[in-house]
Amino acid sequence: MNKIIGFIGAGNMGEAMIRKLIEYDDFKNENIIATAKTVETRNKIKNTYNIKVLENTSEVAKYADYLVLAVKPHQYENILNEIRGSLKENAIVISIAAGISSNFMRKNLNKNTKFVNIMPNTPVMVGEGMIALYANESLDTNDINDLLSIFSIFGKVEVVEEDLMDAVTAVSGSSPAFVYVMIESMADAAVLMGMKRDVAYTFAAQAVLGAAKMVLETKEHPGILKDKVCSPGGTTIEGIKELEEKNFRAAVIDASVAVAKKSKSMNK
Numbered sequence: 348m349n350k351i352i353g354f355i356g357a358g359n360m361g362e363a364m365i366r367k368l369i370e371y372d373d374f375k376n377e378n379i380i381a382t383a384k385t386v387e388t389r390n391k392i393k394n395t396y397n398i399k400v401l402e403n404t405s406e407v408a409k410y411a412d413y414l415v416l417a418v419k420p421h422q423y424e425n426i427l428n429e430i431r432g433s434l435k436e437n438a439i440v441i442s443i444a445a446g447i448s449s450n451f452m453r454k455n456l457n458k459n460t461k462f463v464n465i466m467p468n469t470p471v472m473v474g475e476g477m478i479a480l481y482a483n484e485s486l487d488t489n490d491i492n493d494l495l496s497i498f499s500i501f502g503k504v505e506v507v508e509e510d511l512m513d514a515v516t517a518v519s520g521s522s523p524a525f526v527y528v529m530i531e532s533m534a535d536a537a538v539l540m541g542m543k544r545d546v547a548y549t550f551a552a553q554a555v556l557g558a559a560k561m562v563l564e565t566k567e568h569p570g571i572l573k574d575k576v577c578s579p580g581g582t583t584i585e586g587i588k589e590l591e592e593k594n595f596r597a598a599v600i601d602a603s604v605a606v607a608k609k610s611k612s613m614n615k
């Protein structure tokens with residue numbers, strides 16, 4: 348890969364992507380460039396990942412073939428204003444932000460600039476991310492194929508219609524946070540029952556990883572997989588009864604709907 352991928356912002360999401368990319372043999376460190384707001388973050392990224400770190404956004408825009416805007420949604424307008432005039436010919440500007448629509452990108456970029464809206468999640472850092480991509484009219488088939496192959500470095504990629512982006516933000520963008528709360532709670536229970544905390548995190552996280560892999564690889568309905576864990580008159584069904592009484596399913600659904608609602612309300 349001789350294309351340059353640039354990052355504006357290197358916080359949680361930007362750093363997660365950079366960290367995965369430098370492990371990938373086809374992307375040399377010199378093909379990854381970044382900038383961040385503070386000198387501290389710029390130095391940290393430079394020293395940790397040995398990539399080229401530039402002082403300002405327009406410098407990154409000048410060199411990047413793929414330009415990831417890894418800043419918060421409310422900063423998009425300023426950043427797009429800053430980069431608009433400096434972009435490399437044929438560069439693709441990548442929005443990863445919740446609530447930033449293709450229309451907003453279109454309005455704030457020059458007419459012929461290529462761009463794409465994606466919704467990633469932090470597990471991109473370990474190559475198990477889930478990325479949704481909305482392919483707009485600025486991209487041709489080659490661009491889309493190139494983007495799909497780059498993003499597959501980070502995990503799974505699916506092309507979706509734009510009206511599903513709020514749902515995606517809930518089901519894969521934000522949901523890792525819900526799962527971390529669940530893992531933490533499972534481990535708390537094990538600690539309560541005498542297990543060492545670090546061991547408890549391994550047990551809880553591996554159980555979640557295994558259950559997720561079962562859904563993906565067996566393609567069985569999650570309800571059937573659940574039934575196979577619940578031995579008649581056994582231990583698991585006692586726990587399921589508690590979860591049902593405490594409205595676990597409704598809590599997860601409500602949490603997801605709240606995320607999508609917030610994402611929609613931010614929509615520009």
Ligand SMILES: NC(=O)C1=CN([C@@H]2O[C@H](COP(=O)(O)OP(=O)(O)OC[C@H]3O[C@@H](n4cnc5c(N)ncnc54)[C@H](O)[C@@H]3O)[C@@H](O)[C@H]2O)C=CC1
Binds near residue numbers: 356404443520
């Ligand atoms: N954290 C997550 O799990 C996910 C985040 N996103 C999206 O990623 C974007 C970034 O989110 P986070 O990384 O969580 O936020 P963050 O606050 O951790 O990182 C944002 C970074 O942008 C930098 N920044 C701000 N203004 C800048 C400027 N003018 N020039 C260069 N850098 C600048 C900040 O210094 C900071 O390091 C957001 O738009 C969010 O919606 C999308 C999916 C998941």
Ligand SMILES: O=C(O)[C@@H]1CCC=N1
Binds near residue numbers: 445520521
């Ligand atoms: O909390 C947020 O706004 C971002 C978007 C999806 C995950 N984190």
